[in-house]
Amino acid sequence: xxxxxxxxxQDDTFAQRIAQTLQLLKTSLPVQRKLVHAGDxxxxxxxxxxxxxxxSTGMVKTVNLSADGREQVVGLxxxxxxxxxxxxxxxxxxxxxxxxxxGEVWSVHYDALVMAAMREPRLLRALHDxxxxxxxxxxxxxxxxxxxxxxxxxASFLHYWAxxxxxxxxxxxxxxxxMTRAEIGNxxxxxxxxxxxxxxxxxxxxIIRFLEKGRREIQIPQVEALDSFVRRxxxxxxxx
Amino acid sequence: xxxxxxxxxQDDTFAQRIAQTLQLLKTSLPVQRKLVHAGDxxxxxxxxxxxxxxxSTGMVKTVNLSADGREQVVGLxxxxxxxxxxxxxxxxxxxxxxxxxxGEVWSVHYDALVMAAMREPRLLRALHDxxxxxxxxxxxxxxxxxxxxxxxxxASFLHYWAxxxxxxxxxxxxxxxxMTRAEIGNxxxxxxxxxxxxxxxxxxxxIIRFLEKGRREIQIPQVEALDSFVRRxxxxxxxx
DNA sequence: CGATCTATTGAGCCTATTCAACCGTCGTGG
DNA sequence: CCACGACGGTTGAATAGGCTCAATAGATCG
Numbered sequence: 001x002x003x004x005x006x007x008x009x010q011d012d013t014f015a016q017r018i019a020q021t022l023q024l025l026k027t028s029l030p031v032q033r034k035l036v037h038a039g040d041x042x043x044x045x046x047x048x049x050x051x052x053x054x055x056s057t058g059m060v061k062t063v064n065l066s067a068d069g070r071e072q073v074v075g076l077x078x079x080x081x082x083x084x085x086x087x088x089x090x091x092x093x094x095x096x097x098x099x100x101x102x103g104e105v106w107s108v109h110y111d112a113l114v115m116a117a118m119r120e121p122r123l124l125r126a127l128h129d130x131x132x133x134x135x136x137x138x139x140x141x142x143x144x145x146x147x148x149x150x151x152x153x154x155a156s157f158l159h160y161w162a163x164x165x166x167x168x169x170x171x172x173x174x175x176x177x178x179m180t181r182a183e184i185g186n187x188x189x190x191x192x193x194x195x196x197x198x199x200x201x202x203x204x205x206x207i208i209r210f211l212e213k214g215r216r217e218i219q220i221p222q223v224e225a226l227d228s229f230v231r232r233x234x235x236x237x238x239x240x
Numbered sequence: 241x242x243x244x245x246x247x248x249x250q251d252d253t254f255a256q257r258i259a260q261t262l263q264l265l266k267t268s269l270p271v272q273r274k275l276v277h278a279g280d281x282x283x284x285x286x287x288x289x290x291x292x293x294x295x296s297t298g299m300v301k302t303v304n305l306s307a308d309g310r311e312q313v314v315g316l317x318x319x320x321x322x323x324x325x326x327x328x329x330x331x332x333x334x335x336x337x338x339x340x341x342x343g344e345v346w347s348v349h350y351d352a353l354v355m356a357a358m359r360e361p362r363l364l365r366a367l368h369d370x371x372x373x374x375x376x377x378x379x380x381x382x383x384x385x386x387x388x389x390x391x392x393x394x395a396s397f398l399h400y401w402a403x404x405x406x407x408x409x410x411x412x413x414x415x416x417x418x419m420t421r422a423e424i425g426n427x428x429x430x431x432x433x434x435x436x437x438x439x440x441x442x443x444x445x446x447i448i449r450f451l452e453k454g455r456r457e458i459q460i461p462q463v464e465a466l467d468s469f470v471r472r473x474x475x476x477x478x479x480x
Numbered sequence: 481c482g483a484t485c486t487a488t489t490g491a492g493c494c495t496a497t498t499c500a501a502c503c504g505t506c507g508t509g510g
Numbered sequence: 511c512c513a514c515g516a517c518g519g520t521t522g523a524a525t526a527g528g529c530t531c532a533a534t535a536g537a538t539c540g
Binding site for chain 2: 075095118124
């Protein structure tokens with residue numbers, strides 16, 4: 001209840017699109033729903049590809065496994081995001097998908113989806129939109145990684161998270177990161193200490209606020225403050 | 241001529257798939273072919289999305305433009321790769337696509353492609369494969385960026401390039417980077433000096449060899465040497 | 481209540497950046 | 511025709527940003 005926020009202006013069209021897509025899936029083809037808990041693997045690297053997954057509720061991370069066994073978080077996925085798309089080309093999933101929270105994941109057979117898409121073009125459109133969004137997001141991720149110092153990367157990460165919530169009509173003034181500092185650091189290409197220092201610095205600048213002792217519930221009075229923080233970091237490294 | 245190399249074992253199936261896809265496109269729907277030269281923009285950020293492009297010959301880079309105008313190379317694209325996929329969701333391209341070499345780019349209207357895909361499912365499959373490959377590649381890119389020191393990132397970059405050539409049945413013993421050190425550095429998240437030092441180091445270790453004064457023609461006697469160099473870098477940073 | 485996990489913070493070190501000088505190539509115009 | 515400037519590349523020296531190592535503290539759980 002009360003999921004709709006002040007920011008439900010143009011963003012709620014995106015939330016609506018997600019709802020429509022989930023509805024469409026449910027009515028167009030056999031969907032298997034599954035409840036997942038934090039740590040559950042939705043699929044594993046190397047496993048034969050066959051089904052695509054859509055996050056209905058909850059949050060999921062995707063983790064690449066390098067040849068020598070080291071892990072790399074390569075994506076975060078929220079309500080309406082699709083999982084397993086990287087597996088289409090090779091016929092095998094190329095990463096693990098791990099739930100970060102309790103939630104529900106819907107699964108559809110890729111072949112069945114394509115068949116259904118022949119009758120219902122909106123399904124195809126939804127799939128393409130999801131892939132396209134993922135590609136654009138990956139680009140932004142790359143740019144953050146390449147161009148920003150650690151503190152700004154942390155700020156940018158929080159901004160991304162808040163944005164993802166906002167676009168889905170969820171509350172953005174307070175977000176709860178279901179990730180350890182180590183996980184965040186892995187995703188952002190820095191050490192857990194740097195993440196901690198970055199967050200502390202943001203808190204000291206009153207850009208964010210910790211809401212409990214665990215320090216994973218974070219309040220962001222104004223998301224734009226994160227933006228200007230990032231901008232300032234760039235300016236100082238460029239002009240100096 | 242003599243494009244097929246020793247390594248044309250399982251890799252040539254990929255080259256064949258590309259050839260088939262290009263053939264399929266040509267026969268299934270109206271394709272506009274265009275000759276491009278180094279520096280030509282195939283599309284621009286912000287431009288209305290409508291058509292997808294496929295690299296027929298040559299090489300193309302995609303460049304993100306941040307809000308404050310700084311550029312970030314987010315992808316490299318060779319024969320058979322699709323361009324513009326990130327534009328589907330928003331209806332606008334989110335990056336520039338710039339030719340790095342003379343080559344030919346084929347363009348098809350997305351809507352027409354989807355229509356044609358109804359009659360010819362292999363078209364749809366080709367599109368999905370391309371998107372899927374791009375996603376998987378982005379993950380690898382991210383992992384390199386997050387987990388490797390500069391020298392290893394340069395080595396990994398050369399390996400990726402050689403691999404891309406090999407999978408397309410092109411010669412891999414000698415590659416010519418149509419990029420300045422600055423461009424490579426931008427793509428790899430490091431300075432041009434670091435790229436230069438990295439390449440010099442690899443040359444000093446006899447892993448690569450420069451073939452001309454311009455130092456963009458690079459010979460790689462054995463691609464696996466790059467792999468083991470990367471592996472060694474990881475080992476030394478992990479164990480130390 | 482000890483053991484474990486997560487987070488924070490400090491100190492020292494190292495890697496990669498910054499700044500700078502230098503060289504070779506290329507294109508252009510005096 | 512050659513001098514000059516612009517550009518791309520290399521290399522060195524100094525600096526700084528982020529990492530490593532280490533100590534501390536709170537939280538959770540058996």
